[in-house]
Amino acid sequence: MFKRENLPAEASIFAVFVGIAILFEVLGWVFVGKSFLGNIQRLEIIILQVSIFGIIAVGVTQVIITSGIDLSGGAVLALSAMVAASFAQSVDAFAPIFPQFLGLPIIIPIAIGLAVGASCGWINGSITAYTGIPPFIATLGMLVTARAVAVIYTEGQPVYSLSESFTVIGSGAWPVLVFFVVAMIFHLILKHTVYGKHTYAIGSNEKAARVAGINVRRHKIMVYTIAGSLSGLAGVVMCARATIAQSGMGTMYELDAISAVVIGGTSLFGGRGRISGTVIGVCILGVITSGFTFLRIDFYYQEIVKGMIIVGAVMLDQRRQAKQRSRA
Amino acid sequence: MTSTSSTGGYKTEKSWKYWLPKDISILMVLLGTALIFEILGWFIAGQSFIFNTQRLTIIILQMSIIGIIAIGVTQIIIMAGIDLSSGSILAFTGMVAASLAQTSDFTRAVYPALTDMPILVPIFAGILMGFVLGGVNGGLIAYSGIPPFIATLGMLVAARGLARWYTSGSQVSFFIDDYAILGSGIIPVIIFLTTAMAFHFLLRYTRYGRYTYAIGSNEQAARVAGINIRAHKVLVYTLAGGLYGLAAVVETSRTLTAQSGAGMLYELDAIAAVVIGGTSLMGGKGRITGTIIGVCILGVITSGFTFLGIGSFYTNIVKGIIIVAAVVTDQYRNNNNGNR
Numbered sequence: 001m002f003k004r005e006n007l008p009a010e011a012s013i014f015a016v017f018v019g020i021a022i023l024f025e026v027l028g029w030v031f032v033g034k035s036f037l038g039n040i041q042r043l044e045i046i047i048l049q050v051s052i053f054g055i056i057a058v059g060v061t062q063v064i065i066t067s068g069i070d071l072s073g074g075a076v077l078a079l080s081a082m083v084a085a086s087f088a089q090s091v092d093a094f095a096p097i098f099p100q101f102l103g104l105p106i107i108i109p110i111a112i113g114l115a116v117g118a119s120c121g122w123i124n125g126s127i128t129a130y131t132g133i134p135p136f137i138a139t140l141g142m143l144v145t146a147r148a149v150a151v152i153y154t155e156g157q158p159v160y161s162l163s164e165s166f167t168v169i170g171s172g173a174w175p176v177l178v179f180f181v182v183a184m185i186f187h188l189i190l191k192h193t194v195y196g197k198h199t200y201a202i203g204s205n206e207k208a209a210r211v212a213g214i215n216v217r218r219h220k221i222m223v224y225t226i227a228g229s230l231s232g233l234a235g236v237v238m239c240a241r242a243t244i245a246q247s248g249m250g251t252m253y254e255l256d257a258i259s260a261v262v263i264g265g266t267s268l269f270g271g272r273g274r275i276s277g278t279v280i281g282v283c284i285l286g287v288i289t290s291g292f293t294f295l296r297i298d299f300y301y302q303e304i305v306k307g308m309i310i311v312g313a314v315m316l317d318q319r320r321q322a323k324q325r326s327r328a
Numbered sequence: 329m330t331s332t333s334s335t336g337g338y339k340t341e342k343s344w345k346y347w348l349p350k351d352i353s354i355l356m357v358l359l360g361t362a363l364i365f366e367i368l369g370w371f372i373a374g375q376s377f378i379f380n381t382q383r384l385t386i387i388i389l390q391m392s393i394i395g396i397i398a399i400g401v402t403q404i405i406i407m408a409g410i411d412l413s414s415g416s417i418l419a420f421t422g423m424v425a426a427s428l429a430q431t432s433d434f435t436r437a438v439y440p441a442l443t444d445m446p447i448l449v450p451i452f453a454g455i456l457m458g459f460v461l462g463g464v465n466g467g468l469i470a471y472s473g474i475p476p477f478i479a480t481l482g483m484l485v486a487a488r489g490l491a492r493w494y495t496s497g498s499q500v501s502f503f504i505d506d507y508a509i510l511g512s513g514i515i516p517v518i519i520f521l522t523t524a525m526a527f528h529f530l531l532r533y534t535r536y537g538r539y540t541y542a543i544g545s546n547e548q549a550a551r552v553a554g555i556n557i558r559a560h561k562v563l564v565y566t567l568a569g570g571l572y573g574l575a576a577v578v579e580t581s582r583t584l585t586a587q588s589g590a591g592m593l594y595e596l597d598a599i600a601a602v603v604i605g606g607t608s609l610m611g612g613k614g615r616i617t618g619t620i621i622g623v624c625i626l627g628v629i630t631s632g633f634t635f636l637g638i639g640s641f642y643t644n645i646v647k648g649i650i651i652v653a654a655v656v657t658d659q660y661r662n663n664n665n666g667n668r
Contacts (some may be wrong), residue, residue, distance in 0.1 A: 069477075133655040134609060136410075136477050144596060145648035148641040156641075255485060268475060300497070303489030311482035314474040 013265055013280045020284060024291035036294055048241075050286035051179035052077075052250075054279065055234040057257040057264075058179075058186050059121075059227030061278045064261055065190075066223050067203045067270020068128060068135040072142035073231045074253035076120045078246075079150040080235035082159060084113030085245030090163035097159060106165045113236035114229045120146055121228015125221035143254070150247040159245040170241025178237055180279075182230065187275040199223060203270030259306060260285050262313040267321065285309075354606055354621045361625055365632035377635055389582075391627035392520035395620065396575040398598040398605075399527050400462075400568030402619045405602050406531070407564055408544040408611025409469065409476040413483035414572050414598055417461045418591035420491040422576035425454030426500040426586030434502035438495060447506040454580075455573040461487055462569015466562035484595070491588035501585040511582025519578055523571065528616040540564060545612030600647055601626050603654040610662060626650075 021037060028036035037043070056073040063070045086097040088109035096102055120142060127138040168174065190196035198219050201209040210216050234253075239245035264281030266273025288309075292302050362378055369377035378384070397414045404411045427438035429450035437443050461483065468479040509515065531537035539560050542550040551557050580586040605622030607614025626647075633643045 127652060127656070131656045131659055133652065133659050137609065137655050138652055140596065140599075141648040141652035143648070144593070144651075145645050148644035148648070151641045152639070152645075252485075255481065258481075268478060298493065298496070300489050300493035304486045304493065307482040307484070307486030307489065310485070311468060311474065311479055314478050315468075315472045318473050 010265070010274070010277050010280055013263070013277055013284075017280050017284050017287070020291070021287050024287065024294065027291075027295060031295060036291060042290060042294065046283075046286045046290045047176050049289070050282045051175040052234050052238045052241075053253045053256045053260065053285075054179045054282040055182055055237065056231050056253055057260040057278050057282055058183050058275060059230035060254075060257045061261045061264070061266055061273055061275055062186065062190065062199055062223050063135075063227045064258075064266050064268060065199050065203045065270060065273045066220060067206070067268075068220070068224070069139065069258070069268075070124065070224065070227050071136055071139040071254050071258075072120065072124060072146055073227075073234075073257050074250035074255075075143045075146035075150070076117050076228055076231040077235040077238065077250035077253060078248065079120065079146045079153070080113040080117045080232035081239035081245040081249055082150045082153045082247060083116045084109040084232075084236045085159040085162055085239045086154070087112050088162045088166040088240075089159070090161050093161035096161075097154060103163055106163070106169070109166055110169070110236050114232045117232015117235065118225050118229035121225040121231070122221060124228060125224030128224065129217040129220040147247070153247070156247060158247075159239075160243070162240070162243050162245075167240050167243045170237055170239070170243070175237050175241060178233070182233070183275050183279050190275060195219075195222070200271055203272070205271070255306070255310070256285060259310045259313065262310060262317065265317075267317050268314055269317075269321065351606065351615065351618045351621055354604070354618055354625070357604075358621050358625045358628065361628050361632070365628065365635065368632075368636060372636055377632060383631060383635065387624075387627040387631045388517050390630070391623045392516040393575050393579050393582075394594060394597045394601060394626070395520040395623040396523055396571055396578065397594060398601040398619050398623055399523055399616060400571035401595075401598045402602045402605070402607055402614055402616055403527065403531065403540055403564050404476075404568050405599075405607050405609060406544045406611060406614040407540050407561065408547070408609075409561070409565070410599070410609070411465065411480045411565070411568060412477060412595050412599075413461070413465060413480040413487055414568075415591035415594035415596075416484045416487035416491065417458060417569060417572040418576040418579065418594060419588055420461065420487045420494065420576075421454045421457045421573040422580045422586040422590050423491050423494045423500055423588065424457045425450040425573070425577050426503065426580045427495070428453050429503045429507040429580075430500070431502055431504045437502070438500060444504060447504065447509075450507060451510070451577050454577040455570045458569040458571070458573020458576070459566050460569070462572070463562060463566040465569065466565025469565065470558040470561040488588070491590075494588070497588060499585050499587045500580075503581070503584060507581050508584060509581070511578055511580075511584075516578045516582060519574070523574070524616050524620055531616060536560075536563075541612055543611075596647065596651070597626060600651045600654070603651060603658065606658075608658050608662065609655055610658075 024036045028034055056077065060070050060073060087101055087104055088106070089096045089102055091103040093102060124139050124142050127133065128135045169178070190199060198209070198214050201212065201214060202216055202219060206216060235250070238249060260281035261273070261278050262268060262281070263284055264273070264277030264279070266277060288305070289302060292305070365377045369375060397418065401411055401414060428442055428445060429447070430437040430443050432443040465480055465483050468474060469476045531540060539550070539555050542553065542555060543557055543560060547557060576591070579590060601622035602614070602619050603609060603622070604625055605615070605618030605620070607618060629646060630643055633640070633646070
């Protein structure tokens with residue numbers, strides 16, 4: 001008999017992922033008469049769709065491990081995309097935002113997008129760390145503010161005619177590659193560096209972490225700043241893929257990211273969670289969204305199901321924690 | 329540990345400030361804000377901001393709907409909870425109420441068999457549906473112990489989905505004539521003030537209110553004292569849901585149409601009004617009267633920005649900053665009290 005302890009921690013989430021995929025496969029044969037998984041094009045679309053909010057989810061995972069929350073991911077994505085895109089317009093752009101900054105090398109818009117995201121994250125982190133207000137209020141304020149700044153930036157106009165060298169980042173398998181590289185890097189950082197140890201320590205017991213000599217405030221600011229710059233990166237990739245930046249981009253992505261993180265087994269109470277779980281959580285959300293479209297179920301139901309999934313995943317986590325506490 | 333009471337009367341030496349009404353400082357902020365817009369108005373627009381009856385009427389009407397929601401949110405926040413789902417619940421309950429208020433003259437009604445019904449049916453249907461969704465919020469929070477903002481975030485998404493699903497995204501209009509009365513003239517304001525008054529007294533003078541404050545200041549102590557915490561939480565969230573339903577009825581009868589996109593970001597306005605009004609997000613402290621003034625401040629700011637011809641997106645930025653600033657102020661106030 002195999003012992004559950006010997007399995008990797010993500011085995012159960014992975015089993016859920018496989019189960020959902022098989023469920024849609026069976027439903028697909030019964031209702032649509034087609035294979036769900038045996039369609040390379042569909043698989044590609046799923047992976048591409050999820051990589052954008054997957055990048056945000058990597059940052060949100062770390063914030064949630066510190067027992068914080070970040071509701072501003074989608075709005076920061078939109079703002080970063082708008083600003084980055086305005087520096088990525090091609091030489092022959094019609095009515096450019098900055099006529100003096102056309103055809104810049106691609107590194108400049110990318111760096112600017114990341115910097116905008118990082119500044120938003122830094123503000124989130126500083127407000128949370130220094131005033132002690134609940135993180136969800138601070139990031140809720142950022143959600144509203146960043147979205148509004150994104151609109152004001154171009155007075156609501158979309159930014160288009162992006163240079164071809166810039167749109168390369170969003171073409172083909174690039175978004176997926178960016179997502180996996182980012183996930184891998186932060187997986188290693190969380191597991192093997194002081195940064196990671198401090199992140200888990202603050203999440204499990206903030207007071208103990210402070211007594212142990214961790215500069216809690218500085219570390220929190222760092223985690224939120226990293227999360228912000230990842231949202232910025234997601235914005236850069238997204239506008240490169242769409243070859244246009246709009247202020248309405250990424251609406252509700254913060255919800256998708258949080259659900260992916262929670263489905264992936266990261267506890268909202270902090271101190272526990274893994275990037276690998278988040279990657280599987282992101283894939284589960286992607287399969288569900290794509291499966292619903294595949295079965296031609298209305299978009300309206302998807303929202304209802306998504307709401308239930310978030311609540312359900314947190315409830316499971318609550319049970320798990322209660323069980324562990326009673327065992328101890 | 330200091331024993332805190334709901335009224336905050338733990339200071340032994342009573343300064344002259346103690347005898348002032350508790351909400352005087354927020355009231356000063358309201359007057360100050362109005363004054364700033366008045367001065368800016370004379371300088372920039374060349375006309376008075378306050379002395380325009382039409383503008384005042386619009387402010388008050390606009391804010392009554394947010395106000396009705398904010399009354400429910402106040403009680404939840406006093407209990408150290410939060411509700412992010414009010415805007416979505418408003419949208420869904422609005423759809424339900426509107427679908428039962430259609431006239432038979434309209435051939436493509438949602439329920440062709442249920443047209444021309446007495447006005448009480450849609451009103452009760454809306455409030456009842458609000459009770460149900462609020463009850464779901466409360467039940468989830470009380471019995472599964474998940475953080476309120478996650479439970480209500482789930483409801484935010486799910487209720488908006490329900491609102492779209494209800495009519496497959498199309499809007500509901502063509503109401504019976506009576507239904508429009510609820511949103512006409514001064515009626516929304518009367519509904520708002522009546523509800524506010526009722527809940528002000530409930531919170532101050534009844535066991536319901538005592539329990540709400542007790543749970544918010546120290547849940548453990550409240551449990552030990554014999555309060556049925558779960559039942560009370562479900563009750564508060566359910567009542568709040570009913571208030572959202574009421575707000576939805578007023579809103580749909582004022583705009584004469586129900587859309588699934590209604591009430592977008594109302595939850596933020598409501599929370600902002602509550603927090604500006606001095607209710608602490610940490611729970612245990614707060615008053616409906618403060619919320620009313622908070623609602624007025626938000627209304628003056630929104631209307632003032634429009635008056636000065638500043639885009640609505642700047643209003644959003646200011647709103648975001650105000651929410652954060654109000655919570656930060658509250659945090660400092662709490663710290664100061666703790667030090668004393």
